[in-house]
Structures are given as C-alpha cells and as structure tokens.
Amino acid sequence: MQALSNAGRLAMVLKTNNILFNSSPQFRSFLTPFKSSSFSSLQCQVHAEASSGVHGGSYFPMSQRPVHWMMSSPYCSAKAGTTSNDVSPGRHIASIATTDASDANAALLSSGELRALDPIFKIYGQRHAFAGRIVTVKVFEDNVLVRQLLETKGEGRVLVVDGGGSTRCALLGGDLAVSAQNMGWAGIVVNGCVRDVDEINACDIGVRALGSHPLKSNKKGAGDKHVPVRIAGTFIHDGEWLYADNDGILISKVELSI
Numbered sequence: 474m475q476a477l478s479n480a481g482r483l484a485m486v487l488k489t490n491n492i493l494f495n496s497s498p499q500f501r502s503f504l505t506p507f508k509s510s511s512f513s514s515l516q517c518q519v520h521a522e523a524s525s526g527v528h529g530g531s532y533f534p535m536s537q538r539p540v541h542w543m544m545s546s547p548y549c550s551a552k553a554g555t556t557s558n559d560v561s562p563g564r565h566i567a568s569i570a571t572t573d574a575s576d577a578n579a580a581l582l583s584s585g586e587l588r589a590l591d592p593i594f595k596i597y598g599q600r601h602a603f604a605g606r607i608v609t610v611k612v613f614e615d616n617v618l619v620r621q622l623l624e625t626k627g628e629g630r631v632l633v634v635d636g637g638g639s640t641r642c643a644l645l646g647g648d649l650a651v652s653a654q655n656m657g658w659a660g661i662v663v664n665g666c667v668r669d670v671d672e673i674n675a676c677d678i679g680v681r682a683l684g685s686h687p688l689k690s691n692k693k694g695a696g697d698k699h700v701p702v703r704i705a706g707t708f709i710h711d712g713e714w715l716y717a718d719n720d721g722i723l724i725s726k727v728e729l730s731i
Contacts, residue, residue: 571720571723574725581727589707595682598660600659605714607709611700617692618694623652624656632653640666640686642665642688642691653678660678661678662704662722666685668687
C-alpha cells in the first residue's frame with residue numbers, strides 16, 4: 474500500500490474498525506509509523522479535507538462521524554509502535570450530547586436520577602465526548618488501586634476516581650492512560666490531579682481532572698473499590714452511567730436515550 478498523501482485519505486483508512494481488525498499484518502505494520510500525536514495534529518485537516526469516508530465499502534458524510542469516533546481504535550496508541558491486538562475494547566456506547574440529554578430527560582432531573590456535576594474539571598485526552606457505565610474507586614494521594622483497575626478490561630466503562638480533591642500529587646499519568654486506552658476504557662474522571670499531560674492528550678480516551686501536578690502519588694494500596702463517592706456536588710454509585718462532553722458531565726441511574 475502506498476503512503477497516504479493527505480489527511481483525507483488517512484481519515485478514510487481510520488474511519489472503520491473493520492479495516493483495522495480484518496486487514497493483513499502488512500497493513501497493520503503500515504499504520505505503526507503514524508504516532509498518535511500525528512493523528513491529533515491532523516484532526517483539523519481531516520475536517521477540512523475529508524468530505525467523505527469509507528465504511529463497509531460505502532461513503533458517508535463526515536458530519537455523521539465526529540473526529541473522536543474516527544480516532545477510536547486500539548491500534549492508535551500514545552506510545553509509538555505499541556498495539557493491543559488481543560484485547561477487545563468492549564462496547565463503547567454512543568456519546569449523547571449532554572445538553573440534549575438534559576433537555577430530553579426533565580423528569581429524571583427532577584427526581585435526581587439524572588445529575589450534572591459541578592463544572593470543576595479540565596479536559597484531557599483526545600476523546601472529548603465519551604460515555605459508559607461507571608466503576609468507582611476511592612483513594613487519597615495513592616494510585617495503586619487506580620492502576621489495578623485500569624490494567625483490567627474496561628469494556629467501554631468509565632473509571633471515576635475520588636481522590637478527595639487533593640492537588641498535592643497526581644493519581645494518573647501517561648503510562649496508565651495508555652493502559653486504559655489499550656484495555657478498552659472509555660474515560661477516566663479524577664477528583665484530583667494528573668501528570669504527563671502531553672502523553673495523556675495523545676491517547677484516544679477521555680480524561681477529566683482538577684488539574685495537573687508533576688509529583689507522583691504514594692504506592693501503599695490504600696483505598697476502596699466499587700463504593701459510593703461524592704464528587705463535584707453529587708453522590709456517584711458504582712454501576713451508574715456517565716456522559717461527558719465539552720459542555721459538562723452527567724450522571725444517570727439508567728442508560729440514557731434521546
């Protein structure tokens with residue numbers, strides 16, 4: 474296969490998981506020279522150049538597929554040359570716009586079954602819109618349990634980390650973000666700090682955190698998994714649903730539809 478000549482052709486290749494999963498090893502090895510940082514830098518070009526893409530042998534308008542969806546592939550790794558050939562990313566549910574979800578579910582908002590988090594989080598990672606079933610973990614300046622969870626199959630879920638709001642160290646770094654991406658996690662919300670921001674921003678995963686901090690956390694293993702946590706003004710329970718985009722974050726007791 475000849476090298477891709479522009480962002481439009483790159484988008485056409487990356488826009489279907491079928492091509493990536495079913496293609497020959499020679500095709501997959503062709504993709505490895507493209508670092509994820511290059512994908513990120515091409516996003517604006519993709520919008521401008523690729524007016525259509527290929528999916529299952531047919532064309533569809535680019536407007537039907539956002540860039541974050543196009544970039545979602547286990548072959549797009551933040552570490553050059555790393556792949557996840559034997560790990561299924563699981564079911565990534567469609568990311569509903571939080572504004573549409575709130576407008577369409579007034580009854581759930583009134584009952585408290587749908588809640589919006591206070592707007593305290595900064596946005597990291599390539600996937601600005603993500604959604605999934607919640608897994609909770611409660612720690613304080615110690616990320617051992619965070620690592621344990623992110624090294625298991627994510628199956629399209631979202632890890633909510635209650636770090637007690639501490640801004641004295643980071644609970645998530647670049648290596649864990651890569652692991653989360655390759656293990657199929659849709660996103661991570663940290664009531665605390667992250668570090669290795671450039672590496673996290675190169676990952677095809679959604680990350681929210683209070684900010685960044687260069688210091689690493691303790692490694693004692695203290696904390697609790699799958700427990701209720703209180704973050705950004707609301708209680709969040711293991712097994713609930715999270716919807717995030719550039720407008721904010723919603724927590725729901727049930728999977729939402731518009």
